[in-house]
Amino acid sequence: MSQDSTIHTATTSLIAPNIPSYPLTSSVPLKLGIMASGNGSNFEAVAQAIATGQLNAQIQVLIYNNPTAKAAVRAANWGVEAVLLNHRDYKSREQFDGQIVEQLRQYDVEWVILAGWMRLLTPVLIDAFADKIINIHPSLLPSFKGINAVEQALAAGVKIVGCTAHLVCLEVDSGPILIQAAVPVLPDDTAETLHARIQVQEHRILPQAIALAALRK
Secondary structure (H helix, E strand, O other): OOHHHHHHHHHHOOEEOOOOOOOOOOOOOOEEEEEEEOOHHHHHHHHHHHHOOOOOOEEEHHHEEEOOOHHHHHHHHHOOOOOEEHHHHOOOOHHHHHHHHHHHHOOOOEEEEEOOOOOOHHHHHHHHHOOEEEEEEOOOOOOOOOOOOOHHHHHHOOOEEEEEEEOOOOOOOOOOOOEEEEEOOOOOOOHHHHHHHHHHHHHHHHHHHHHHHOOOO
């Protein structure tokens, strides 16, 4: 077996809970608002899961805060409306989050998905969508919270890393865990190579996390 095959086998089996197919949520599609600051690959993973019928949902809007974010291009390719809210235009985090809440409500959003959102949330947003905000983080929480999680893991010398999808609370990268995937650290890994493999798993578990979260209600 090749090294690539070994990696694939390991990461396929190390997902908890390991669900062979997406759980059914309801006959009515979940109404999602996705928030992204960068490349938008997790946005695309959710859109793809919806398009293939795995996830019963629809993306109402993409909100992005970085004018150069490629997530907006991905949204256009999927026919999803994208709204730029540049955090630099607001006097406070609370004012910024208040505008986000207004936009999400305007688009009739039920669930908020943080797909690479690089801003801290305030109670203004968290309370408006209590227990209905999902974040994806590139570590096996509660280890390596905050920014540069992959670099933190490499510096600590851990042998297993991964990603976590969880419900959001006020404490950074905390809240009830929905699903996790583990990824082995290879001897020659850099932050870039390791993060790339973690992202593969992020794309797998984020749509599943959305379905699992909906079942909790």
